[in-house]
Amino acid sequence: MRKINTRIIIGSLIAVTIGVLIYFTYQYHIHAPLKGFRIHLNDDEVYSFLEKEDIERLFVEEKNIDIEKLSIKTADLKQLEAVVMTNPWIEKAELYIDNGRYLNVDVRQRIPVARIFDRSGNSYYLDSTGNVMPIVVGYSYPAVVFTDVPVEKSREKGGDLQSRIIGIAKFINNDTFWSRQVVQVGVTDSRKFIMATLLGNQKVMIGDTTDLDTKFANLFAFYRQVSNTLGWDKYEELDLSFVNQVVARPSLGWVAPRTTDTVVKVPDVLDEKELLQTLPATPISAQ
Secondary structure, X not given: OOOOOHHHHHHHHHHHHHHHHHHHHHHHHHHOEOOEEEEEEOOOOOOOOOOHHHHHHHHHHHOOOOHHHOEOOOOOHHHHHHHHOOOOOEEEEEEEEOOOOEEEXXXXXXXXXXXXEEOOOOEEEEEOOOOEEEOOOOOOOOOEEEEEEOOOOOHHHHHHHHHHHHHHHHHHHXXXXXXXXXXXXXXXXXXXXXXXXXXXXXXXXXXXXXXXXXXXXXXHXXXXXXXXHHOOOOOOEEEOOOOOEEEXXXXXXXXXXXXXXXXXXXXXXXXXHHHHHHOOOOOOOOX
C-alpha cells in the first residue's frame, strides 16, 4: 500500500482554500455597491464655469441614476460617459472604477475663445472647434466679444462665418497686446468685421479675415508712428482692408513700413501714457 504524502494533501487543501477565498472576494467586490463619486476637473480653480456638483447633478437629478445602487458588475461605463457628455461645456470625459469602489470621472472642460451676441438676441460662447456653450448664470469668461452677429439660415454660410469669428478670436487671444486693446468686434451686413478698442475713439475696419497678421502689424505701426504723434482720437475710422495700408478717415491713407518680429509687454493697468511707453519702434507680430 502506497504511503500518502501529507504535505501534498495539506498543500492542496491550502491552495483550494485560497482559491475559494479569492473567488468569493472577487464576487463580493464586483457585486458590492459603489461608494460614490470622485470627480476631477482640469484646472477647476481657473475654469470655474463647471463645478463638480454639476457632474453629480447630471446623474442624480437629470437622469435619476443612483450611483450607490450600481456595482462594478452592473455599471455601464459607456452609458455613464454618455450622460456626462450631455453637458455642452464638457469636451472629453473618462470614467473608471477604482479599487475603493468609487466611480472616477475625469473631465476636460471646453475653453471659450469668443462670446457671441447675435441679432436674434441670443448670447453664447464658442470654443476653438466651433462648439456652442450656453451662458452660465453668475459666471462670465474673458473671451473676445462679437456683437451684432447675423443668424445665417444656411448651415454652410453659418459655418463659414463661425470659422472666421474663431480665427479672429484666436488671433486676438494669442497676443498679450491685442487681447487687452480690443474691446469688442462687430459684424456688418456684408459679414465684414469692425473692431472697437480700449484706446483710440475710432472704429477699426478689419474687413475680411485674410492676412490678419499683416493687418494688425500695420495697425500697430500706425499706433506707434501716427497716433503717438497726432493723438489717439484724431481719426473717426481706421481701415485695414487695403493692402499694406491703414486708411485713416477723414485723412488720406498711411502706408505701413516694413516690419520685423517684436513682442510687446503690456502692463496690467492700461492708460495712454503707459501704453505709449510700451510701444517699441517696430510693429507687433502675431504669436
